[in-house]
Structures are given as structure tokens and as C-alpha cells.
Amino acid sequence: MLKCGLLGEKLGHSYSPQIHSMLADYEYKLFEKSPEELEDFLKSGEFDGLNVTIPYKKSVMPYCAELSPTAAQIGSVNTIVRRSDGSLYGDNTDAFGFENLIVHNGIEVKGKKALVLGTGGASVTAQAVLKNLGASEVVVISRRGEDNYENIAKHADAEIIANTTPVGMYPNNGKAAVDLTQFPKLSGVLDVVYNPARTALLLQAEKLGIPCAGGLYMLVSQAKRSCELFTGKSIPDSEIDRIERVLSHQMQNIVIIGMPGSGKTAVSTMLAERLGRKIFDTDTIVSEKAGVTIPEIFAAQGEAGFRKLETEATAEVGKLSGNIISTGGGVVTVAGNYELLHQNGVIVWIERDTNKLARDGRPISLSSDLNELYAARLPLYERFADIKADNNGDINDTVNAIMEMIK
The missing domain is CATH 3.40.50.720 (NAD(P)-binding Rossmann-like Domain)
Structure with missing residues (x-):
């Protein structure tokens, strides 16, 4: 089996092992090496192929017996292959990845x-x-x-x-x-x-x-080209699309919004159980940090004080990846919360008839006409939501519908 991996000084979490495992059957490890260890590793390390990340993309070049035209033009190597005679060949697959990112997004x-x-x-x-x-x-x-x-x-x-x-x-x-x-x-x-x-x-x-695009498609594209160099086998570009979809689905948060009492917590809990994901409830975070209940926060600080705390909680969980996020009914009343939730998430609006909404422990619901509250918030939910799910019937049907829509 080929021995491949990612070379860098400080690697932390990397998606590269997962991507390469979906491309081919070879060992792929993370090689964290200090600058002092670099030369010995390149000369005598046990590897057949390497991806190279910061700060070594230029440092590895003198150890390569030959460079691809692309690597020579750019002056940077991010892929190394050990040839049959033991010498190292350096290439730059980031260029393939970046060009693919541009072309794929039109x-x-x-x-x-x-x-x-x-x-x-x-x-x-x-x-x-x-x-x-x-x-x-x-x-x-x-x-x-x-x-x-x-x-x-x-x-x-x-x-x-x-x-x-x-x-x-x-x-x-x-x-x-x-x-x-x-x-x-x-x-x-x-x-x-x-x-x-x-x-x-x-x-x-x-x-x-x-028109805009982030770097995930580039990451997968360069990995695909690296894999071809490691194995000497061609891989269809359709694999880039497949793997990018898998990673995107895995990394995105599923954010639940909707009227107070619409069943957001129950739906979020079942989704987390079904998908094996962590769940974060912004109301719970606010209450735990404040050390008091939501009604007590409203009583002491008013809605403005609560919204400030809610936005802080939203910012905290919105930057995470791959979780279920259950929000308060009024999270949509602060326009800036949209970017905090949208940056890493698909936003699901849970709909329930106003005559079925629970009121207990919900300060605004208890003090408002729910039909008027819904009318005021309707355009806000519509602005935030990527998809909608009806929650007037069996919760299992609701969760199944959401899971189908986010595939």
C-alpha cells in the first residue's frame, strides 16, 4: 500500500485524510515537522507521496530532482512524488484546484x-x-x-x-x-x-x-490531482463534485428557526439523534451564561438586553461546523443574525399554525397576540429561511422531510 500524507509545521485539524480516503486506497497521514526536521524527513522519510502546506511550499523545492512546468513557473510545490529511483518530483496541484474553482463557478x-x-x-x-x-x-x-x-x-x-x-x-x-x-x-x-x-x-x-465561491471546491480539486500523481491513475472530475457535496453536507450546520412554541427544540433534538450531531440551543446558552431564566432576563433587561445576549450566543455557535442549532423565535428580528447563521448553515423554518403554538415560559408570546406577532415576523422568517418544513402533524414526518430536503 502506498504511504502518503500531508507535510507541514503545525497541521491541527485537516480534511485531507478524509478526502484522500474517498479518492483511493492508500495510507494518508499527517506529518508535522519542524524546520530542523525537514531535510532529514525529505531525504530519508518513509513516504511515496506528499502534499505540502505552509510554511514548506518553497522550502521543499531544493530537494526535488525535477519540477513540473507549473511548479517551476509558480515557484511553489505542494505535491511531491517519490519516483522509482528514489528521487523526488515536485508539482503544484493548487493551480489545478484554483482554476477548477473559477471554471466550476462560471x-x-x-x-x-x-x-x-x-x-x-x-x-x-x-x-x-x-x-x-x-x-x-x-x-x-x-x-x-x-x-x-x-x-x-x-x-x-x-x-x-x-x-x-x-x-x-x-x-x-x-x-x-x-x-x-x-x-x-x-x-x-x-x-x-x-x-x-x-x-x-x-x-x-x-x-x-x-458571483462568488469559497475554497472547498479548490481543496478537493487539488487533492484529486494529487491522488492522480500518487497513483498514476486518472480520476474522473465527477469525483470532485461527489466529495465536495459530502464534505459540504458534513460541515454545514442545520439551523432551526420559527415562531415561539413551534416545536423547534423537539425537531432539533430528533435531528441531532438521527444524524449523530451535537445540538446547541441559543436560549439555553443565553440562560446558562446569564445564570437566570429567559423570563428573568426579560424582566431585568427588557427585550433589547435579551437580544444582545442572543446575538452573542448566535455568533458563538454560528461559527462552528456540522451541528444542529436551535434558535429562539425572535432571532430573526436582528438582521445581523442572518450572516452569523448563514455563514456555515442551511436555515430551516419550522412552520406551525398559530392556534397550535405553545406559550408557556415565552415572555413575548404571553404578552402578544400571536396572529399579529406572526404577521410581523413572517417576512423576516422568509428572508432568513433556505427551506421550510411543516410541523403541524407528526414530528417524525417533519424530521424526515427536513432530512430529505438537505440531502
């Missing part, structure tokens, strides 16, 4: 001015791909270079923006390197970050109606 680059945010290894790859695809001009934006974030306004005519920095990556969600409203001609936004699925940059692009 973003036209030819003849357009592109800005690349960042100067690291991913930036160099993005620059090369954009030039190869016919971009009329490729400008690199850095913190201290000639073209930087302080004078970026002089590039307001940019039509493509590619973020290759870690800005906005988990756990520092919610940050973006630039404000897209500065670029009125934008026709495409790309972000190599894949966790969260929608960075703040991509969320703004969506809001502005600009």
Missing part, C-alpha cells in the same frame, strides 16, 4: 482586471492562474507594498477579487480584508478559505449579487 476572468489579496504561496498560485486564464491585469494587494490596503481605492475598477489571506477564517470569523462596495465593476469574488463556508467577504458578495 466566473469569467479573460480580459478583466483582478486583485489578489495577500502575498503568500496561495497568492502566487492565484496570480499565475489568473494570468493564464487571460486576466488583463493582475494586481497584488499587500499590507506594506506599493499596492496596499491604504491606497486600494486606486483599483476601484477591479472586476475580480481573489482573497488568498487567512482573514475571515475560523475561528476569526466575521472579518474581511476589503469592503466590496469600493469596487462597482466587480463580477466575481473568490476566497480560498473554506471554513467558514461563507466568509464575511463572500457574504457581502452574496448580498451585493456578485
